[in-house]
Amino acid sequence: MGYLIYTDIFATKGIEYLLVIGFLIALILFWRLLRGSEIGPEAAGAESGSYAPGWFLVPDGLYFHRGHTWAKPEAGGIVTIGMDDFAQKLVGKPSALALPRVGEVLEQAKSGWKVEVDGKTLEMLSPVQGEVVAVNEEVAKRPDIVNSDPYQKGWLLKLKDRRLNADLKNLLTGKLARAWMEDVEDALRQRIYGDLSAALPDGGVPVSGIARSLDPENWEQVAREFLLTDQ
Structure with a gap:
């Protein structure tokens, strides 16, 4: 049965x-x-009002140059400047920083300092012009601070800018800075993942030293393209 x-x-x-x-x-x-x-806890709290919906922090109250440097106006025409979160993730951990001396004069969108990584030297553009009145000696001794805290402890220079208002008009801040950084991220994701980037909501978090991941043999040229120093 x-x-x-x-x-x-x-x-x-x-x-x-x-x-x-x-x-x-x-x-x-x-x-x-x-x-x-x-x-990371330090970077996430780098600045009150930090904007980080994607890969890179864009704090409120800062002005950004398209070469991935930032400026923060202080009292008396003093401006604090440094490299942004994208730049530190792009190049990775620097072995040394070649900073100008107090008294030197920098020009806006011209070479401001140099970053040494794995035996390669990269120039970075100054976001504003002015006379150097202070150098962050702690960062000069410990360049990795720019990786852990690029917007506060990782500041590089203080300048006396006598045409500050005019210089700031050439920089991006607030919504414009956030929109620009989102465009940078989109372009980077496309470069990393190609056609797959549209299918990946976040595309994966890039490791420190993005340029080397993109092109291990010619990574410094990739970095110069993003830092606008490839000319």
Whole structure:
């Protein structure tokens, strides 16, 4: 005598669906944990009002040059300047910083300082003009500070800018700076992932030293393109 065995296929499928949903939830939690560890507590709190929906921090109250340097106006026409979050992630951990001396005069959008990484030297553009009145000696001794805290402890120079208002008009701040950085991120994602970038919501968090990931043999040229010093 045969037996009729009844299998509830909906119950079986239900278990499969639950497993898939559980996997997706675990993946999302892991991704958030990864994103949090990548940004880090120091960088995430680099500035009140920091804007970081994607890969790079864009703090409020700062003015950005398209060569990925920033300026922060202080009292008495003093301006604090440094390299932005994109720049430090682009080049990675520097072995040395060649900073100008107090008394030297910098020009806006001209060479302001040099970053040495893996035996290569990269110039960075000064976001404003002015006379150097202070140099961050701590960063000169420990260049890796620009990686952990590019907007506060990682500042590089203070300048006396006698045409500050005119210089600031050539820089990006607020919504314009955020929109610009989003465009930079989109271009970078396209370069890293190609056609796949549109299918990846975040495209993965880039490691420190993005330029080397893009082109290990000619990474310094890649960096110069983004820093606008490839001419």
